Each structure stands twice: as C-alpha cells, then as structure tokens.
Amino acid sequence: MKRIEHLLGRVAGLFAVVGGGALLVLAGVTGIAVFYRYILRNPIFGIEDVTTMALTVxxxxxxxxxxxxxxxxSVNIITSVFGRSVTRITDVVARLVSFAMLGFASYALFVKGSCGMPCGAMTSNLGIIHTPFYYVLAAAMAFYAAFVLSHLIIxxxxxxxxxxNEVTD
Incomplete structure (x- = not known):
C-alpha cells in the first residue's frame, strides 16, 4: 500500500503541475483582458471562454x-463523542459512500464528455469543445476515488x- 500511496502522490504532483500551468494561463489571460478592456477600450471577443476552460483545468x-x-x-464530531470503536465503522461507511459518489461522478463526466459537439457541449463564443475538459475533471474525480479506496483498504x-489516515483534531 505504501507504493500505491507513493504513486498516487506522484500523480497528484502531475495534477499540480498542470494546475499551475492553468493558473499561469488564467492570470495571463485575465491581465491581457483587463488591459484590452480598460486601457485600449477594446474587449477581446471570447476571453470568457478561455478563462472558463482554464478555470476548469x-x-x-x-x-x-x-x-x-x-x-x-472534514468535520470529525463522532470521535469526540463515541471514540475509535465507532469511527472504525463510520470511516468504512463514509469511505465507501465517498468512493461510490466519486466513481459515479467520474463515470458521468466521461459519458457527458464523450458526447461532445453533438450534445452542444462547447463554449458559446469561440466554440471550444468541452470534451477534453470533461475528461480532465473525470480523471481528477477518478483519481480521488482511487485515493479514497486506498484509504479504505489501509x-x-x-x-x-x-x-x-483518520482525521485528527
């Protein structure tokens, strides 16, 4: 399980690098948009679409x-009231429910993303197809589901x- 946690940590690091890139793009686009809108008095058409997609990533x-x-x-009230004997069970239930919800969310995002343009899943101004962005969100949810499953096993x-992995006060 240590290797799996290490691997999940590395994948999270890759997500962080991609997110850092998206943050740089978002900051740059916002700066350029503000300059064009307020200094040059000529707003850039479709800037909201680019901003929305960068924010999704x-x-x-x-x-x-x-x-x-x-x-x-996370709020951990059960431990202070009932102790570890009860939280053993509630942790399993919470992690199973979390895994199921995240798995379902990931599946739904993959299905919705695979529809693409025929379903009208594109931005309103520039027509940027949402499919890869749905897939990125689905991958993040699937990653989180795998992480919760590893915590359940541990x-x-x-x-x-x-x-x-129990939440401490």
Missing part, C-alpha cells in the same frame, strides 16, 4: 492535489490499531 487539478495534501474540509488493514 485548475479546479480539476485542485481536487486531486487537495485529496493527497488533506486540503478538503483503514481496514489497521482495524485494531490507529488508522494513519
């Missing part, structure tokens, strides 16, 4: 990176001890 990368770096919000392996 940034969100996908953030999902994957935050999963590995514990950036997602949690079951540490059933009688402390779960190394």
């Amino acid at each position: 940034l969100v996908a990368a953030s999902i994957a990176w935050a999963a590995v770096n514990k950036g997602h919000v 949690g079951v392996q540490h059933w009688h001890g402390a779960d190394p």
Whole structure:
C-alpha cells in the first residue's frame, strides 16, 4: 500500500503541475483582458471562454492535489463523542459512500464528455469543445476515488490499531 500511496502522490504532483500551468494561463489571460478592456477600450471577443476552460483545468487539478495534501474540509464530531470503536465503522461507511459518489461522478463526466459537439457541449463564443475538459475533471474525480479506496483498504488493514489516515483534531 505504501507504493500505491507513493504513486498516487506522484500523480497528484502531475495534477499540480498542470494546475499551475492553468493558473499561469488564467492570470495571463485575465491581465491581457483587463488591459484590452480598460486601457485600449477594446474587449477581446471570447476571453470568457478561455478563462472558463482554464478555470476548469485548475479546479480539476485542485481536487486531486487537495485529496493527497488533506486540503478538503472534514468535520470529525463522532470521535469526540463515541471514540475509535465507532469511527472504525463510520470511516468504512463514509469511505465507501465517498468512493461510490466519486466513481459515479467520474463515470458521468466521461459519458457527458464523450458526447461532445453533438450534445452542444462547447463554449458559446469561440466554440471550444468541452470534451477534453470533461475528461480532465473525470480523471481528477477518478483519481480521488482511487485515493479514497486506498484509504479504505489501509483503514481496514489497521482495524485494531490507529488508522494513519483518520482525521485528527
């Protein structure tokens, strides 16, 4: 399992690099758009489309990176009330539900993305096809599902001890 966690960390690093690139594109496009709109008084046609697509890549990368770096919000009330004996069970249930939801979201994004132009999945001004962006979001959700599944397996392996991935206060 250590190798799998290491591999997932490396993949999250790749998502972070792609997200960093998207952030640079987003910052550059925004700066150029502001310059053209307010200094030259000539807004760039379709700039919203480029911004939206860059933001989609940034969100996908953030999902994957935050999963590995514990950036997602979690509230752990059960531990303070009932203790580890109950959270063993609730952790399994929560991780199974999370895995199912993320898997379903990933599947739905792949299906929706595969439709592409026939379904009208393109930006309104420039006609940028959404398909690759749906796939990037689907990959991020699939990555997060795999990450949750690895935590589920590790949690079951540490059933009688402390779960190394359990949220601490």
